Amino acid sequence: MYPPTYTLQTKPNPFSEFERLRKGSGLKTDEFARAMGVSVAMVMEWESKREKPTPAELKLMRLIQANPDLRKQLA
Template structure:
């Protein structure tokens, strides 16, 4: 029996909701915009490094490492960043 990560499953479900909702909108762009860099996304959401780290569920040093391009976010973190990019206010909601 395969054991699945509940956080990954939750983020996958949320991603499907966001993508389904977005697919109902009229297509304006031909291609999907790429995920912004972590620092750009953090600035877009108006969060400090420590707040962004809390929302992402990682350490401040991990966020700094992503922003310096020394490491890449995990697949789960990338999915959460897609959700934050689709709804920049989600980060503030998760902090409350």
Template sequence: MEFKDPMGELLSSLEQIVLSRDTIKVAPALQAQPEIVPEPQRLRELTGMKIDEFARVMGVTVSSVKKWETSQSKPSATARKLMQLLHANPRLGQQLLE
């Protein structure tokens, strides 16, 4: 039986949703610079989320977000991918909170 990573599948599905909404505008930007991830604090401010909301959307603790924002630690690859999706569609964060 093949094991499937549920978080990976969720992020893949979210990516398809985000990219299908505005393929012409969003997809080339992500393809041209796939490793570009905005700073966590900047992204959080762009999305209009409080630190606790951002932590909930990212699936981490407030402490983890604070560490990212002060460069004491770096987000995981999964978190960076979700941050790319949030950057491509800032409203996604609010949708995930609902």
């Protein structure tokens, strides 16, 4: 009998997750910034990979992408 195999879960890269969530939101840059409660400059910092979004910001992005009604309310 073989011992069980385990796979290590790697943390998602915040930049690649941001890119995926940003594209999936369907919002323009200014609408996305407004929905996130940040400046357009901050969204541009994330896009250029100079700043990474915090875990809380990524969580809000997931909620925005998953819920079209929330997206409309925030934007």
